[in-house]
Amino acid sequence: MAQKLGRTEKTVRGWLQKYSKVGFSGLTTIKSGGNNTKVLSDNAKVFIAEKLTDSTTSITSYIELKLLIAQELEEIVPYFALYAHCRCKHKSKLKVARKSHYKKDPKAEELFKKP
Structure with a gap:
């Protein structure tokens, strides 16, 4: 049966166990949303x-x-x-500005600047 449905044996076994516990209505209801508890007070x-x-x-x-x-x-x-x-x-973007490179050579930088 699992091969015909394109599922694994474990999946089909889980369906059968759920059917024996809660019946057909338990298989047809969709529960989604997960743990939706409030985190911030x-x-x-x-x-x-x-x-x-x-x-x-x-x-x-x-x-x-x-x-x-x-x-x-x-x-x-x-x-x-x-x-x-x-x-x-709040649409916030907290960022820390990074320092310039500590090995930066000011003379080499002048080469790239326009006169």
Whole structure:
């Protein structure tokens, strides 16, 4: 039967076990969505909004923001949940500017500049 359906034996066996437990209606219902639990608390969302809209803030990365939430609100927030919230809700792009190369030769740079 598995070869005719183009499925593995394990898949067909799983279908049969599910049919014997819940019947035909259990096989025809579609459950999707996964674990859709809320990760960020309302306090954390307000705190993030305040920090991202404050012009005097010194936050340069999402890791710093995560540590601030841990210190001030005593909440552990997953990095990817924080990143997704900040990017989607606040359209933020926290980036740290990188330094110029430490071995850069100013004389060699002058060769490429126009006079």
